Amino acid sequence: MEAYIFEWLNLFFRWFHVIAGVAWIGASFYFVWLDLSLREPPQWKKDKGIKGDLWAIHGGGFYEVAKYQLGPEKMPQTLHWFKWEAYTTWLTGFTLLSVMYYWGADQYLIDPAKMALSQWQAIAISLVFLTGAFAIYETLIKSPLRAHNKSFAIILYALLVLAAWGLDQIFSDRAAYLHVGALIGSIMAGNVFFGIMPAQRELVRAVEAGEQPQAKFAELAKLRSTHNNYFTLPLIFIMISNHYPMTYGHEYGWLILAAIGFISAFARHFFNLKTQGIFKPWILVVALILMLGLAAVMAPRTPQLAQGETVITTPQALHITQLRCAECHSESPSSDMFTSAPAGIVLGNEVQLLQYKDRMLSALQTGYMPLANITAMTDSERTQLILWLQVQP
Ligand code: HEC
Structure with missing residues (x-):
């Protein structure tokens, strides 16, 4: 239950954060654009202290924007x-x-x-x-x-x-x-x-x-x-x-x-x-x-097979993922932080390993997975799994 609440809070605040961020950066981009697009106003506007103006059309209406040199004579009711x-x-x-x-x-x-x-x-x-x-x-x-x-x-x-x-x-x-x-x-x-x-x-x-x-x-x-x-x-x-x-x-x-x-x-x-x-x-x-x-x-460097070493067999590859990945990447993870397979990736059989081959390679080569190496994968297991993945069709 804790993991489920965690995921909802994560989703809600990330969503909210991105929306607020879009509004902030969007407003800031818009004002930079406004300043750039201001043109010399007609004389009657200049007389009012306006240094630049522009016209725009958006959402079915005309907008007239004016920027003051310093400020308006009188403060508007809403600013x-x-x-x-x-x-x-x-x-x-x-x-x-x-x-x-x-x-x-x-x-x-x-x-x-x-x-x-x-x-x-x-x-x-x-x-x-x-x-x-x-x-x-x-x-x-x-x-x-x-x-x-x-x-x-x-x-x-x-x-x-x-x-x-x-x-x-x-x-x-x-x-x-x-x-x-x-x-x-x-x-x-x-x-x-x-x-x-x-x-x-x-x-x-x-x-x-x-x-x-x-x-x-x-x-x-x-x-x-x-x-x-x-x-x-x-x-x-x-x-x-x-x-x-x-x-x-x-x-x-x-x-x-x-x-x-x-x-x-x-x-x-x-x-x-x-x-x-x-x-x-x-x-x-x-x-x-x-x-x-x-x-x-x-660009990641591919590990090389040492002299006399051979690529592991499919059951051996499955054994490694069972040992180091299945705690999280299974239909019902045993890890108490996840209620479902992270990123929707289940690594339970050969077909699934092949399906996620490229992403697995990238996650293994960068050291991203296993997450924080919680399952203590060894360097040798990592190399063996990478080499096995590379020779798969
Ligand atoms: C402790 C839990 C845990 C373990 C153990 C774990 N993973 Fe993951 N994995 C995650 C989480 C969480 C994500 C989603 C990360 C994110 O949101 O960026 C993920 C994402 C991935 C992805 C998708 C990355 C992407 O964005 O393309 C791959 C591939 C992957 N894991 C492979 C593996 C492999 C292979 C192993 C075992 C060697 C492994 N994972 C072990 C938790 C785990």
């Missing part, structure tokens, strides 16, 4: 803020993290082969890491370093890579990735809460008081929002990375993450330059080449 998208994404994300990685720590957070932590130790390390790393970002962005864009970006990137490496030493591969994602998500939500919102409240206050808003608030909000912008693509990669064990399950998973993070933020740079009217398509070409290079470097 939409776009902050709950960010907060809801963070809240549902943190709940999902707690359900999956804290409640399900044995399955998802702890890897005894790396560090034999107790559930509470692992949770404590996770919380200390997230709050500590978040505090470092907040300190940096309030320090004079924020005036130096390039140095800031390099230091921030180096710290994130260091975090990915450190987490990889402590937690399971998947949890290491997820924690980098949770940190980036927290930084982004924090940027909204601690930077962008206060700046906007100050703007509203100044307009209401008929004062000239101070530029420094707007600048800091802009910097934080630029950081969020570069974070979006790497963050979304981490959100979907759990479908790709070849990334986090790789021997140097943290380096793969560093590479993908760099490439995707670099690709984002193309779109940001384009927003400013600078068109540099070579950036996208270089990003694509880097991605292909990464794929080539990551």
